[in-house]
Amino acid sequence: MKIISLKMEDSLLEEIDRVYPNKRYSTRTEFIRDAIRKKLDEEERKEVLNRIGELRKKNNKRINNEHLRLSRENSFDMIEREIMK
Numbered sequence: 675m676k677i678i679s680l681k682m683e684d685s686l687l688e689e690i691d692r693v694y695p696n697k698r699y700s701t702r703t704e705f706i707r708d709a710i711r712k713k714l715d716e717e718e719r720k721e722v723l724n725r726i727g728e729l730r731k732k733n734n735k736r737i738n739n740e741h742l743r744l745s746r747e748n749s750f751d752m753i754e755r756e757i758m759k
Contacts, residue, residue, distance in 0.1 A: 680706075715752055722748045 687702075694705035722745065729741055 715756060719752055722752075 690702055690705055694702060697705070699705040699708070726741070726745055
């Protein structure tokens with residue numbers, strides 16, 4: 675594991691300090707790591723949806739069964755990662 679340095683506004687740090695003990699986190703670091711994971715998952719979901727949109731535009735027709743199967747697999751993979759945390 676690598677160490678990084680992070681600057682943030684006092685008000686944001688105060689908000690983190692207020693919230694993390696009331697959740698399942700024992701440290702600020704755990705809270706911040708989880709927030710980053712969630713953001714990465716959100717970005718991946720957006721990417722999948724964008725790919726589906728591009729396919730629709732490209733084909734200018736309904737998505738075929740293979741596209742739907744791949745989309746379902748990607749969705750289930752994202753859900754599984756979220757559950758396994």
